Amino acid sequence: MARPLIQMALDSLDFDQTVALADQVAPYVDIFEIGTPCIKYNGINLVKALRERYPDKLLLVDLKTMDAGEYEAGAFYAAGADICTVLGVSGLATIGGVIKAAKKHAAEVQVDLINVPNKAECARESAKLGAQIMGVHTGLDAQAAGQTPFTDLNEVASLGLNVRVSVAGGIKPATIDQTVKAGANIIVVGAAIYGAPSPAEAAREIRELVEAAAA
Numbered sequence: 001m002a003r004p005l006i007q008m009a010l011d012s013l014d015f016d017q018t019v020a021l022a023d024q025v026a027p028y029v030d031i032f033e034i035g036t037p038c039i040k041y042n043g044i045n046l047v048k049a050l051r052e053r054y055p056d057k058l059l060l061v062d063l064k065t066m067d068a069g070e071y072e073a074g075a076f077y078a079a080g081a082d083i084c085t086v087l088g089v090s091g092l093a094t095i096g097g098v099i100k101a102a103k104k105h106a107a108e109v110q111v112d113l114i115n116v117p118n119k120a121e122c123a124r125e126s127a128k129l130g131a132q133i134m135g136v137h138t139g140l141d142a143q144a145a146g147q148t149p150f151t152d153l154n155e156v157a158s159l160g161l162n163v164r165v166s167v168a169g170g171i172k173p174a175t176i177d178q179t180v181k182a183g184a185n186i187i188v189v190g191a192a193i194y195g196a197p198s199p200a201e202a203a204r205e206i207r208e209l210v211e212a213a214a215a
């Protein structure tokens with residue numbers, strides 16, 4: 001099977017630490033995600049800085065847009081984002097707005113299914129509108145309460161939609177194999193890399209495990 005892409009969630013608030021972490025893991029990951037707290041704290045200049053430093057990496061800005069989809073996301077696509085996220089709970093008008101903004105820049109949209117009650121319906125409707133990526137996501141607060149994304153991943157991956165399925169929520173070396181086998185096309189890793197003694201070594205291990213599981 002095709003190797004799933006690896007997305008590094010850059011979740012620090014510190015601008016320089018974020019760029020330094022990106023430098024450490026760059027050889028092993030496909031997508032840099034500027035996490036939601038990070039983009040709120042640092043703003044669009046971080047998008048521009050990472051775009052300039054890494055012209056060939058995919059750059060996802062985790063806006064988790066809830067309203068004013070076209071207006072909010074447009075500026076981030078213009079600054080160099082390849083993918084912006086919009087919340088599934090925002091509704092189809094907002095999702096449609098982000099899709100419109102993405103089209104202007106030949107970019108893509110990820111619908112974050114976090115806290116969406118009917119994920120299958122939201123994924124189907126968002127795919128019909130033109131969203132390219134469905135994000136199965138157990139957030140940090142839900143993880144702290146013991147939740148994992150695997151049941152939702154199985155459900156969304158088995159819908160057979162013409163989209164890529166991304167999964168986030170505490171993915172670590174021990175869960176890479178099941179994540180790949182469940183059909184994830186994009187595997188998001190944050191704490192298991194940035195919280196490791198050597199982020200570069202942790203990213204290298206994740207890359208090897210993903211390659212082995214997809215072989």
Ligand SMILES: O=C(CO)[C@H](O)[C@H](O)COP(=O)(O)O
Nearest residue numbers: 009168169170171189190191
């Ligand atoms: O989007 C996020 C939180 O809302 C995180 O970036 C995502 O969950 C990945 O981080 P981790 O692997 O630590 O769960």
